[in-house]
Amino acid sequence: MNPLHLTAALCLSAWITAAADKPAEPQEFKHRVTGLFAPDREADLGAALEKIPAVKLVRLDFNHAEAVFSYDPVVAFKGTKPEKIVERFNEILRNASRHTIGIAPLDPTPKDKLTRIEIPVFVLDCKACSLAAYETIFKIDGVAAATAEFKQSRVTALIDTNRTDRAAIEAALKKRDITVKKPAP
Numbered sequence: 001m002n003p004l005h006l007t008a009a010l011c012l013s014a015w016i017t018a019a020a021d022k023p024a025e026p027q028e029f030k031h032r033v034t035g036l037f038a039p040d041r042e043a044d045l046g047a048a049l050e051k052i053p054a055v056k057l058v059r060l061d062f063n064h065a066e067a068v069f070s071y072d073p074v075v076a077f078k079g080t081k082p083e084k085i086v087e088r089f090n091e092i093l094r095n096a097s098r099h100t101i102g103i104a105p106l107d108p109t110p111k112d113k114l115t116r117i118e119i120p121v122f123v124l125d126c127k128a129c130s131l132a133a134y135e136t137i138f139k140i141d142g143v144a145a146a147t148a149e150f151k152q153s154r155v156t157a158l159i160d161t162n163r164t165d166r167a168a169i170e171a172a173l174k175k176r177d178i179t180v181k182k183p184a185p
Contacts, residue, residue: 026070028058031086033067035101036060037134037148038127048097052076055089064111064158065145100131107144109160114144117157117166120181121173124150136176137169153181 035041042060045067049057054076058068071077073085080088090103124130133148133155142163148155157169170180 026056026072028068028070030066030068030106031089032104032106033060033065033101034104034138035097035131035134036062036065037130037138037146038150041101044097045101048093048101051096052092063145066106107160109142109144109163111144113160114158115161117159117169118154119156119166119170119173120154122153122179122181124148124153124155124178126150132176133173133178136172136178140164140168140172143169 033045036045039062042062045060046057049055055069055071058070060067073080073082077085077088077092086103086105094100094102121133124133127150130148130150134146137143137148137155137157138146142160143157144160145158146156155169155173159165159169173180
């Protein structure tokens with residue numbers, strides 16, 4: 001081997017070894033959070049994250065169902081390929097929250113292009129009923145964020161009107177046996 005190439009290889013090897021010995025710095029990543037159907041679910045998210053010590057919540061945007069997390073992907077999701085990080089984070093968070101909170105890719109619709117709709121429903125009398133109503137509407141293509149508040153007996157959604165509409169959301173709720181109240185005249 002050429003002495004110059006040998007010197008370069010030794011320097012690169014030393015740099016890689018030094019980098020491997022140096023602790024990585026956590027980075028900030030923004031993800032869509034599923035399962036935040038009511039404000040009190042923020043505490044549930046915090047409790048689930050306590051079970052994942054390598055991930056920290058930096059800030060939460062409840063209204064848009066998005067959060068910024070701090071973590072080092074190599075440490076938090078050891079052995080996971082970069083393109084599978086969101087999927088792995090979702091699995092771990094769902095397990096930590098008894099399958100009620102998860103992570104998904106960000107919704108591509110710009111926030112200023114979303115329309116907020118509120119649908120009054122008859123009696124969502126517990127968290128489980130609210131979760132069922134929430135999951136029904138949140139999984140509809142075009143729903144960027146949703147809530148289902150049992151104390152107010154209503155569901156809300158931020159929607160991309162190019163991909164869904166109020167009628168589709170009401171139909172999904174009715175299919176799940178959730179009674180939609182008629183709007184007041």
